[in-house]
Amino acid sequence: MMTRAQSDDDQSAASALGLSDDVKLLAPRDPSVRKATAIINGAIITDTDVDQRLALVLASSNGKIPDDERERLRAQVLSNLIDETLEIQEAAANKITIEKSEVAASYARAANQFKKTPAEFSAMIKGMGSSDVSLKRQIEGEMAWRRLLGREVEPFVSVSDEEVNQVIKRMQADKGAPEYHVSEIYLSATPANEQQVAANAQRILEQIRQGASFPAYARQYSEASTAPVGGDLGWVRAERLPDQLANAVKDMTPGQVGGPIPVGGGFSIIALVDKRQVLTTDPRDALVTLKQITISFPANVDKATAQPKVTAFTEDLKTLKGCGNVADFAKKWNAEIVDSDQIKIRDLPPQLQPILIDLRVGEATPPFGGSEGGVHSLVVCGRDDPIDKTVPSFDEVSTQMSDERVNMRARRYLRDIRRDAVIEYR
CATH class of the missing domain: 1.10.4030.10 (Porin chaperone SurA, peptide-binding domain)
Known part of the structure; x- marks a missing residue:
């Protein structure tokens, strides 16, 4: 909805250019x-x-x-x-x-x-x-x-x-107030092309939701000064954003994309990268050293056939006594081991973050699956908790x-x- 202030601005712009309200095109534009x-x-x-x-x-x-x-x-x-x-x-x-x-x-x-x-x-x-x-x-x-x-x-x-x-x-x-890591794609619009720009913004949003890269689209489409850095606004308080964007980010979850949102002079598509509390330590900033244990299954194995092995693997993980036994454990299960050093918990999949926050050194996550196939478990071999901000x-x-x-x-x-x-x- 156009506000009174926006309407006055539009009238002022039309007056400055000497335009009347009954403009008639003398030749069609072929899009x-x-x-x-x-x-x-x-x-x-x-x-x-x-x-x-x-x-x-x-x-x-x-x-x-x-x-x-x-x-x-x-x-x-x-x-x-x-x-x-x-x-x-x-x-x-x-x-x-x-x-x-x-x-x-x-x-x-x-x-x-x-x-x-x-x-x-x-x-x-x-x-x-x-x-x-x-x-x-x-x-x-x-x-x-x-x-x-x-x-x-x-x-x-x-x-x-x-x-x-x-x-x-x-x-x-x-201190303690919410803060948001936001990225934005801004498209300017005028009363004459407002509907066209809004439709274009909607198409961009749909492409991003289908897997297109937000930073790539921001670099190519956004008219904001942040376009060269993929639209990244960094960490901001909601109060520093336009009211329309502030209201949107408060209701979003990390990883979500929203819009098109009407803002002054155009439309914005925003992505909430993450959120945190100002000057408050976030346990997701802890750095962990991990060993990933992966057991594999034959191609196209059905769930019913794989489940007994997964159940046994789950129970056996409870007996694992620290990272020093991982090699023997993996050998027993004919499993693969991948070492990862100094990984920030917040950079791991969201489903695993709360589990890893609560794990002590030497403990393993419950088994989980992924797009790469197989069943995995992460063993915490070291942890550096974040310092107070x-x-x-x-x-x-x-x-x-x-x-x-x-x-x-x-x-x-x-x-x-x-x-x-x-x-x-x-």
Whole structure:
């Protein structure tokens, strides 16, 4: 529902542009006609550029995107490539260049995250229908933009000592209050395209609920300053969110996605990553050392046939006396053992977290199944409980506040660059 304030804003915008209420289109717009390429201040984006970047997005969503959504996503990829080009051009205009060696080093780090060499990583990307050139250009754009902001924006952002002290004082007063780790996809809308944007937001939400990557969609669709980091807003109090989002997150459970939620000037899709209490120790932050014991069954075995072995395995686990006996226990059951060191309990499946919180060193979880097949049990071999939380330091709070203000100015900066750019679609 549109509020009175929103209605007045819309009327003011129409008046400022000299628009009447009875606008009549003199020629229809064909939504099936999409411009595939663009020239941005002389720099060309080709069909191939769009296809290769789109392939990266599709890969992150396991290709679970219908054809009509793919076309919309293609248009968004083109828009993002235009912004990326503008960012690189603006950096160059300010005598900022990114050396190839810097891009190569960042590319190698990305490859290492997949446990691959740069050459193997390039082959993997090529197999997705993309290329290392496309990903390296994205890396170059992100590095150039960050460096530009560091020179042209960050030095002019200030946070006073009084402001920081007020935040610290508020945090101390809020100890024990709920705090939420939220991610957001924001789509701007006007009265003219509100229904279209809402429908598009609903399609995005459905794709995410079917398994598409929220961070990938945030990077490609979101118009918020958090888009480069997958829409991650970090940990926030509900009171710091718009009322519509605050009311939504309070009723959500970790891992849930909600929306589209009407907010000022558009719609938001939000994901509740986690929740906690301010400055309160969370037992899920304990670090545990685990041994996973797995017994296997023949392919396509039915539950009735497997149940006697599972029951016997369950009873035998109760006799396990610490991690020192795991090897003998596994040998008896012809089981596999996997060691995991320093795992945070909150990073494990939600069903196992409350069990592991209550287990002592040397105890095992009840057997459980998973998508990988077989029956498993986790034995706790070590535990480092979290230390009591304290109020963040003055410098930490100051840095967070500064980052938020830089992100806001960065969004305005890019908006101004777009406004002054010469963009020709082909």
